Amino acid sequence: MRKDKDRYWDCLDQAMEASHGGRIEEALAWLDEALRVHPDGAEAHNGRGEILWDDGRVDEALIEFDRATIADGKFTAAHLNRIELLIEELGEFGTAARLSDELLSGRPELPRPDRMLQAEVYYLKSKALFYQDDLEGALFLVRRASKAGGELGLYCAFEGQVLFELGAYQEAKRVLERGAAIDPDSAHTLYHLGLVLERLEAEGEASGATGAGIEGAAEAFARANSLEPQQFPMPLDVSETAFAKAVDTAMANLPRSIRERIEGVPILVEDFPDLDLVRNERVSPQTLGLFLGVPRTEVLQTDQPLDLDRILLFKKNLEKICQDEEDLIDQVQITLRHEVGHYLGLDEDDLERLGLG
Structure with missing residues (x-):
């Protein structure tokens, strides 16, 4: 029994090494071996889900996350991965919101909702509400995420995005400046700061984002593009x-x-x-x-x-x-x-x- 457990964890280590080296099929083979040794290994199912998701095999990834939560209902990473995948890839926002509420319920068979887990779940549910056009609900929850988990750059970026969609441009600017100060290399934050500055400049209200060391929208867009050129290309400018x-x-x-x-x-x-x-x-x-x-x-x-x-x-x-x-x-x-x-x-x-x- 001890040998099986050691073999299981050794397979997980080998899978992680192969995955980090970009050897996807090898990583999956190691995880298959781990599951042969320990069929109910939540870590192995979750690892397969993450690799399959990265490889674009979304439906297979969801199955693996489901299996991980069944194997170990308290395995937090699988719950969070499942919710995020439902939001980002499948557009199943209602299901994601329901699963978020379950994680916050405190049911004994689920992970204990400590402050850090609460923060992550509030953030994920806020995204689900955002995509359902419940902007006020999204704003409320992302602010709860910051209160529970601390003001992370990720939370500031999303709060600023929601405020931008609500037309609260000055408030969005302040929040995004804080986010850029916390994480200067967040392309998402810089791009949305550019959007906000662009609107304020058009209305004659902006003088850059001094808190983030950015002079104007063009610089914010350029910095976002330098960090993630595929996701944030420079805006076209035609006559x-x-x-x-x-x-x-x-x-x-x-x-x-x-x-x-x-x-x-x-x-x-x-x-x-x-x-x-x-x-x-x-x-x-x-x-x-x-x-x-x-x-x-x-x-x-x-x-x-x-x-x-x-x-x-x-x-x-x-x-x-x-x-x-x-x-x-x-x-x-x-x-x-x-x-x-x-x-x-x-x-x-x-x-x-x-x-x-």
Whole structure:
């Protein structure tokens, strides 16, 4: 029995070494051997889950995390991994929130919810709520995470992101400055600080982020890009003329029947959604486009003047998701078609079904 236990832990050590060396199949083979020796080894199942997740095999990873929690209900890492995977990869936010509540319940068969575990679970649940558009709930929980676990750069970054989405730009700036001071190499923090500074600069309110040693949005974006160039590419910057040409091309590529139906509806270009839309209408400050007015399917049910109908395209936001001008033309076309769909009365499910989501 002692030999089996020693063999089990030796296999785990070998798997970790192989995994760190990028030898995925070898690492999985060592973990298989560990499970042959000890079939209910929670650590081995969790290790397999982490490796499979890194390899993009998400469904298999979830199965392994489930097996780990069954093998040892008090194995904290597997519970947290499962919740994070449900949020980040599978979009099962309701399930993730429910599992978070279970971890906080104090049930004897689950890990004891000490302050550090509480902090991690509050943070994960705040992300689940964020993706369900419960921004106030997300803000409340990420602040509870900071109270329970201390003000970590990770928590500051996410709190700043939530505040940005709520349109609380000055408050977001203060929180993100603290996050950047705690963790100067967090690309996520620096990128969102750039977003906040960009909006404040546009309103004439920003003078850089002195607490983080950053002079302005451009520097924040550049630093984020230097740390994680794939995830945070530098924003494209095209002239108004080039952007107008992209809009004209997108319009010309619409089917003739659609062009005729939207004739007379202004297509307006603005840099960002204005603060009133963000704060009062819950429009994301990062949204790419927006239809404002009365959908054609509701014309007979409203007294609102129809000459207020308009489609907005947000130049700076579209530039941020594009690599070059050719990509920009494609993204403008996708966004324009989406908003035209809303004008015609299509809901999000209709748009997805028609490939306009």
